[in-house]
Amino acid sequence: METILELRHVTKAFKDFALKDISFSLKKGFIMGFIGPNGAGKSTTIRCLMDLVHPDSGEVLLFGQKFTGDNKALKQKIGFVYDQDVFFQELTAEKNKQIIAPFYEQWDDTIFYRYINEFQVPLNKKMKTLSKGTKMKFALAVALSHHAELIIMDEPTSGLDPVFRRELLDVLFDVIQDENKAIFFSTHITTDLEKIADYITFLLDGKILFSKEREELSELFRIVKGPKSLSTTIKQADTIAYKETSLGFEAFMPADVTEKLAKKTAFHIERPNLEEIMYYLVKSKKRETAY
Amino acid sequence: MYQLLRKDILTQRKTAFIAPLFLIFYFLTMGKDVPQLGGYIYCLAIGFIAYFMTMLSNFNTNEGADTEHRLLLSMPASRSNIIAAKFFMITVWWGIAYVLSVVFIWVAGMFQEIGTVNLLSAPIAFVSLCAALLLASFFYPFMYQFGYRIASLIGIAVFFAIPSSIGFLIRSDVDLERIQFLTAHPMLALGIGTLLVVAVSFLFSFFIVNRKDY
Numbered sequence: 001m002e003t004i005l006e007l008r009h010v011t012k013a014f015k016d017f018a019l020k021d022i023s024f025s026l027k028k029g030f031i032m033g034f035i036g037p038n039g040a041g042k043s044t045t046i047r048c049l050m051d052l053v054h055p056d057s058g059e060v061l062l063f064g065q066k067f068t069g070d071n072k073a074l075k076q077k078i079g080f081v082y083d084q085d086v087f088f089q090e091l092t093a094e095k096n097k098q099i100i101a102p103f104y105e106q107w108d109d110t111i112f113y114r115y116i117n118e119f120q121v122p123l124n125k126k127m128k129t130l131s132k133g134t135k136m137k138f139a140l141a142v143a144l145s146h147h148a149e150l151i152i153m154d155e156p157t158s159g160l161d162p163v164f165r166r167e168l169l170d171v172l173f174d175v176i177q178d179e180n181k182a183i184f185f186s187t188h189i190t191t192d193l194e195k196i197a198d199y200i201t202f203l204l205d206g207k208i209l210f211s212k213e214r215e216e217l218s219e220l221f222r223i224v225k226g227p228k229s230l231s232t233t234i235k236q237a238d239t240i241a242y243k244e245t246s247l248g249f250e251a252f253m254p255a256d257v258t259e260k261l262a263k264k265t266a267f268h269i270e271r272p273n274l275e276e277i278m279y280y281l282v283k284s285k286k287r288e289t290a291y
Numbered sequence: 292m293y294q295l296l297r298k299d300i301l302t303q304r305k306t307a308f309i310a311p312l313f314l315i316f317y318f319l320t321m322g323k324d325v326p327q328l329g330g331y332i333y334c335l336a337i338g339f340i341a342y343f344m345t346m347l348s349n350f351n352t353n354e355g356a357d358t359e360h361r362l363l364l365s366m367p368a369s370r371s372n373i374i375a376a377k378f379f380m381i382t383v384w385w386g387i388a389y390v391l392s393v394v395f396i397w398v399a400g401m402f403q404e405i406g407t408v409n410l411l412s413a414p415i416a417f418v419s420l421c422a423a424l425l426l427a428s429f430f431y432p433f434m435y436q437f438g439y440r441i442a443s444l445i446g447i448a449v450f451f452a453i454p455s456s457i458g459f460l461i462r463s464d465v466d467l468e469r470i471q472f473l474t475a476h477p478m479l480a481l482g483i484g485t486l487l488v489v490a491v492s493f494l495f496s497f498f499i500v501n502r503k504d505y
Contacts, residue, residue, distance in 0.1 A: 050365050052505040072367040086362040088302055099301050102294045103366045 003064065004028045004150050004182040010048055010058035017206060019044055022058070024201050024211035028149075029179035031172065033193035033214075034186035035274070036203035037282050042186040043083065045203065046154045049184070050080060062150065076105055079143030081185075083155035085135065089128035093121055093138050104146035112145035115171075119164070132159035140168065144175065151175065153185035157192050165189070169196050190274035200274065202281065209281060218271055221280075222258040224251040225268040237261055241284040252280035295368060295376035296383065299348045307347040311340045311391045334415055337392050338422025339450055341385035345427045346446060348380065350439050361505045374497045377431065378489065385423040389416060417478060421485040426450055428492035435499040 006025040012018065019041050026032045036042050047053040048060055051067050060067050062074050087096045093116075101107040116123060119137035127135060136159055143151055151172075157165045172183055173196055187193060193200060193214070201211040210217070224234060227248040234251045235242065237260075241252040258269050272280070363373055393410045410416075429449045434442035 047505070052361055052364055054502070054504060070369040070371070072369055072372075075365070075367040078365075080365045082361070082365075084358075086358055086365070090304075091302065095301065099294075099298045100366065102297065103368065105367075 002028050004062070005049065005184060006059075006061040007045070007048070008059040008061070010045075010055045010060060012044065012048060012053060012055045014044075017041065017044070019048070019055075019206045022048075022203075022206075022208055024208060026182050026184055026199065028182050029176070030198040031176055031183040031185075031196050032199040032201055032211075033190075033197035034184060034201050034203065035188075035190060035193065035278055036186075037278075038188075040203045041206040042203055043154055044206075046152060046186060049152055050078070051075075076146070077149040079146065079148030079151045081136065081139045081143050081151075081153040081156045083158060085127070087127050087135070087138070090126060092124055092126055093130070094123040096127060096138070097123070097142070100142055101145075106147040108145055108147065112141055115141035115144055118167075133161060133164065136160060137164070140171070144171070149181050151181070151183045151185070153183070155186055155188065157187050157189050165192060172196060190278060194274050202278065204282060214274075217274075217277065220255055221272050221277055222253060222255045223270045223272045223276060223280075224253060224258055224261065225249070225270065230267065234261070234267070241280040243283075252276070252284070292372050292376055292379075295363070295372060296380060298363075299376065299380045300383070303344070303348050307344045308387070308391070310343060311388055312395055331415070331418065333392065333396075333410055334418035334422055335450075335453070337385070337388050337410075337415075337419035338426060340392065341381065341388040341419070341423035342426035342430070342446060342450070344384040344388055345381050345423070346430060346439075346443055348384065349377075349434060357505055360500070360503075364505060370500050371497060374431075374493065374500055377496075378427075378493055381424055381427040382420070385420050388423070389419060414478065418481065421481050422453070424485050424489050425453070428488045432492055432495040432499060435496050435503070 003025050004027060007022050010022040011020055017039070022041075022045060024032075034042055034045070044053060048055050049062070051060075051071055062071075063077060065074060067074075088099065091099070097112065101109070101112070116138075119134075119141060121134055121138050121141065122130070127138070130138070136156060140153075140156065143153070157168060160168065169192060175181055176183055176196075197214050199211065200214050200217055202209040210220075212220070221240070225248060226234065228244070231244070231249045234249060237251075237253060238257045239251045239253045243250050252272065258267070261267055360373065364370065389410070396410055426446055426449055430442050430446040433445050
């Protein structure tokens with residue numbers, strides 16, 4: 001399967017923050033979720049992908065091509081959704097569409113108005129009067145209306161109500177039925193990713209902690225729970241994060257370690273969900289560990 | 292490129308098209324006070340109106356240039372195209388300013404005596420175009436580097452500096468032999484000077500935008 005998006009050892013330093021050696025790739029036909037806490041560098045990475053930020057070193061490849069000075073042909077194939085107001089706020093949604101549509105050779109008004117109706121975006125209202133969620137819906141309609149092969153979204157579900165979030169996931173699921181397309185999106189709402197993402201890439205403090213298949217990820221870690229009397233035993237094991245609760249303890253650790261423990265003692269072992277993985281990995285200070 | 296030009300026109304504030312009305316009346320009054328300038332007062336007037344429109348087109352919808360670039364660069368538009376379109380649009384805004392001024396003066400002439408003002412002359416058109424290009428050329432590199440507030444202040448300062456410099460030059464004891472070419476071929480000299488300033492401004496703007504992160 002052809003790689004549609006690839007970052008190779010991308011670094012970018014700012015005054016108070018840096019992306020360090022970012023490498024991952026996404027193949028056609030898949031959805032990748034990009035997660036990490038606030039300030040981890042998700043938006044900066046997306047800006048590198050969109051050629052808005054020039055990496056200090058490393059390469060960004062889209063559709064197998066490196067960015068050059070003129071990336072118009074590549075941008076024709078990309079649909080984008082940002083977590084901030086980039087559209088013309090003083091103009092109506094319809095006028096914004098009139099400005100944007102001619103940039104795309106394959107713009108499809110039928111698709112655009114279908115999504116606008118489906119998402120119930122009022123086209124006659126100025127962008128500045130729309131709610132954050134409605135602006136996001138408009139951005140989605142734009143991103144999906146020019147037959148883009150790669151959809152890049154920065155926090156598309158933030159500001160959306162749960163009903164529309166679910167509808168959005170259905171739309172993305174429909175889009176990805178075309179195996180020539182791929183979706184890359186960052187989010188804080190990890191439950192969304194558990195529904196549709198094929199791959200998860202986790203960014204922390206400007207570094208990639210892992211970029212793995214979602215299924216594989218759930219096999220990597222375990223949450224071990226037990227009474228306080230067993231806390232000494234668990235502390236001696238290779239825990240990634242440990243916390244005491246009123247009932248006992250909770251330890252987050254590699255799955256292979258828990259298998260050995262389980263043979264010795266009767267711990268309660270659970271598979272963590274994505275949110276728990278994110279929580280414990282951020283909580284732990286083992287940032288240099290590669291999983 | 293065409294899409295970028297179209298975008299600038301569609302996002303332009305309506306006040307940009309009305310402002311010439313007030314500005315031209317201001318210059319009409321000023322023209323009466325300085326009769327020796329003749330029709331050339333209108334060159335500065337039209338040039339300034341065009342510059343005003345150019346300036347407004349950059350903060351047309353309350354977005355800063357950086358936000359607009361974030362949108363445009365995410366769409367199929369290159370940094371070089373964005374800069375080229377902005378510089379090309381100076382001429383478009385001048386054209387609109389020129390036509391609007393001609394119409395306003397013609398309409399105003401029907402209601403009040405404003406003397407023999409004929410804006411439909413090649414020298415007035417040419418000098419006003421150069422004035423617009425020069426003013427906007429000072430504006431753009433500063434806007435891309437420091438933002439529109441600083442840039443618009445500099446643009447206005449340049450606007451007042453031009454007539455002051457000309458006045459200073461006329462009053463001073465400059466040996467005209469030294470600037471013989473300028474006095475013998477003022478239009479050609481102005482044209483060449485404008486081209487040079489625009490070229491330098493374009494290169495600076497391109498350099499700034501090309502290395503900037505959005």
